[in-house]
Amino acid sequence: MPDESQTPLNAASGLPVAPSLEPALAAVDAPPEYVPVDRRVVVISAIAVLVGIGAALLANVLTRLIGLITNVAYYGxxxxxxxxxxxxxLGAWSILIPLTGAFVVGIMARYGAAAIRGHGIPEVMERVLYARSRIAPRIMFLKPLSAAIAIGTGGPFGAEGPIIATGGALGSIVGQFVRMTADERKTLLAAGAAAGMAATFGSPVSAVLLAVELLLFEYRPRSVIPVALASAVATGVRAAFVGSAPVFSVPALTQPDLETLFAYTLIGALVGVASVGVTRFVYWVEDLYEELPIHWMWWPLVGALVVGVIGYFEPRTLGVGYTNIDAILSGNIVGRALLVLIVLKFLSWAIYLGSGTSGGTLAPLFTIGGGLGAALGSLGILIDPRLGIDAHVAALVGMAAIFAGASHALLASVVFAFETTRQPLGLLPLLAGCSAAYLVSLLMMRSSIMTEKLARRGARIRTEYAVDHLSHVLVRDASSRQVVSLRAADRLGDVRHWLASGAKGSSHQGFPVIDERGELCGVVTRRDLLDAARDDTTTIASLVRRGAVVVYEDNTLREAADHMVRAGVGRLPVVAREAPRVVVGIVSRSDLLSAHEDRLDAAHVPEESLPLAAPWSRRHSVMSRRRTRLRDRS
Structure with missing residues (x-):
């Protein structure tokens, strides 16, 4: 029967020794060694490259299909x-073109797949989070086709959202045909999505960052490497079709001084406020459509009528609008024409997008943000020319800042603006302006334009990525050295009597079992010991049903937690690698929870690391005595 003398208090005190144990049990079951990449990553990377090529080809096909429909519809x-x-x-008859496209898209969504509705990225995020990255094969065909019809008939959308969704669908479908894990399938989905964006804008690095910030929800070598390779090869395919020139042209920029940088930061903050307003307006419009007494299949017709009327008076609001972005950044649209374009493009896009048709958000956001930035920059020049504001830089900051504020993808926004203009002197204003927009947006609204739809369905999406705290803590630093163990030769009746006595250590839920050599045999639970079907004469050794499941003292708590889940246990004996059957401690689920106390303290408990008072002052003496008392108490 266990007692104080039979229970080891630390590794040096030894372990109780039982006379014998028959038969000998299998070797210990310990957590596998951590490896950042393996041969499987090479295989997934090779598949991702093929997915990247396929996504780039699909992007080219979609772009040409949009061009074909536009030419047929508007130019005959x-x-x-x-x-x-x-x-x-066509004059006023052109109003019917968006209506025709909306009718076709509504039919496709109703009788083909309702998943083609929306701007693509939120729908892909939903499949990653709640469907193990599985996307139906028909989406790969219906999504680009519906988007091409909607955009080609005048829809004020970007092609990048549907292309990202289509590339993601391709990666998911490949991952469903090939036997692989859900994580590997998610990697291929993200690789296809990143390849689609890279093939659209020639922006491979920002495409990878966007995948990390919005789709992968992690930053690990085994996922980032395949995505990066797919994005790189997709950019190469794009260059073979259309060349490698930057997508948007901006005149040569100059390095801003401190005052000018502050002005660009303020512009970014104001655009960040606008990004929140844009997001809320879009979803407010969606709510209005929900009140209509007609089936959702007909909602796009309402939005298309608005698009057609606005487009009749301002044709530049129709279609993708990449030429508008280029004109804004190069300063070819200014003054009243710029303000009119911003307002009408925003209304046309938001009202049509809210109807649930198929189309992207990035290009319209770039148009609106670039226009706001250019307008604010021009206003700043009028207020104080000495600030040295460049309207071209202000437009570039506005374009990227509204992307950062609306999508909450800060790094992707900064790098995207650089990759699409190839202006390195714009990086500093971009970093400041986008950071300000990101901060303001987060203060005003938790969800982004990408996650608000999911939030309304009850999901909570947190786009914060931190290294798991448990992966920083070693088992040796969190485990208990007060190990209460049982001897293999003990009789069950004696152990039950000890449990009923309430003696020290008898309240534990699990106990390591030690043989006559002082080596671990396995673990028995309190339920095993109190099982009425067991006779009191039974030995503890006979209750051990599996080999020893252990954790090494130099493993991390993350590895220990994962091993508990795999083995279906709530506690693990701790052993040293050089003596894998000698118990030196035990770690339980409560130890895993307790380890988070340091993390919570670091995040929420303010502390004064350095004294703010002079060493000779009375306040310094009081603080020193207080620290001494706290140290002595601990």
């Missing part, structure tokens, strides 16, 4: 060249 010609819609040829 058969051509796949990318063209901006124009109402000159």
């Amino acid at each position: 010609r058969v051509s796949t060249a990318f063209a901006a819609p124009s109402t000159v040829r």
Whole structure:
């Protein structure tokens, strides 16, 4: 029967020795060694490269399909060249073109797949979070086709959202045909999505960052490497089709001084406020559609009517609008024309997007943000020319800042603006402006334009990525050295009597079992010991049903927690690698929870590390005595 003398208090005190144990049990079951990458990552990377090539080809096909539909609908010609819609040829009849496209998209969504509705990225995020990254194969065909029809008939959307969704669908489908884990399938989905964005804008690095910030929800070598390779190869495929010139042209920029940098930061903050307003307005419009007494299939027709009317008076609001972004950044649209374009593009896009049609958000956001930035920059020049504000830089900051504020993808926004303009002197204003927009947006609204839809469905999406605290803490630093163990030869009746006595250590829920050599045999639980079907004459050794499941003292608590889940146990004996059957401690689930106390203290308990008073002052003496008392008490 266990007692104080038979229970080891530390590694040096030894372990109780039982006479014998028959038969000998299997070797210990310890956590596997951590490896950042293995051969499987090489296989997934190779598949991701193929997915990247496929996504780039799909992006090219979608772009040409949009061009074909635009040319047929607005110009009456058969051509796949990318063209901006124009109402000159058809006049007022051009209002019917968006209505026709909306009708077709509504039919496709109703009878094909309702998942094609929306701007793509939130839908992909939902599949990652709640469907183990599985996307139906028909989405890969219906999503780009519906988007091409909606955009080609004048829809004021970007092609990048549907392309990202299509690339993600391709990666998911490949991951469903090939036997792999859900994490590997998620990696392929993110690789396809990043490849789609990279193939659209020629922005491989920001595409990877966007995948990390919005789709992967992690930063690990085994996921980032395949995504980066897919993004790189997709950019190479794009260069083979359209060249490697930057997507947007901006005149040469100059290095801003401190005052100018402050002005760009303020512009970013104001655009951040606008990004919150844009997000709320879009979802307010969605709520209005919910009140309509008609089936959702017909909602796009309402939005398309607004698009057609606005487009008749301001044709530049129709279609993707990449030429508008380029004109804003280069300073070719200014003054009243700029303000009119911003307001009408925003209304056209928000009202049509809220109807649930198929289209992207990034290009419209870039148009609105770039226009706001250019307008604010021009206003700053009028107020104080000495600030040295460059309207081109202000437009670039506005374009990226509204992306950062609306999507909460800070790093992707900064790098994207650089990659699409190739202006390195714009990086400093971009970093300051986007950070300010990101801060303001988070203060005003928890959800982004990408996650608000999921939040309304009850999901809580936190886009904060930190290294798991348990992976920093070693088992030796969190385990208990007060190990209460049982001898293999003990009789069950004696142990039950000890449990009923309430003696020290008898309230534990699990006990290591030690043989006559002082080595671990396994672990028995309190339920095993109190099982009425067991006779009192039974030995403790006979209750051990599996080999010893242990954790090494130099493992992390994360490895220990994972091992508990795999083994289906609530506690693990702690052993040293050089003596894997000699118990030196025990770690339980409560120890895992207790380890988070340091993390919570570091996050929420203010502390004064250095004295703020002079060493000779009375306040310094009081603080020193207080610290001494606390140290002595601990």
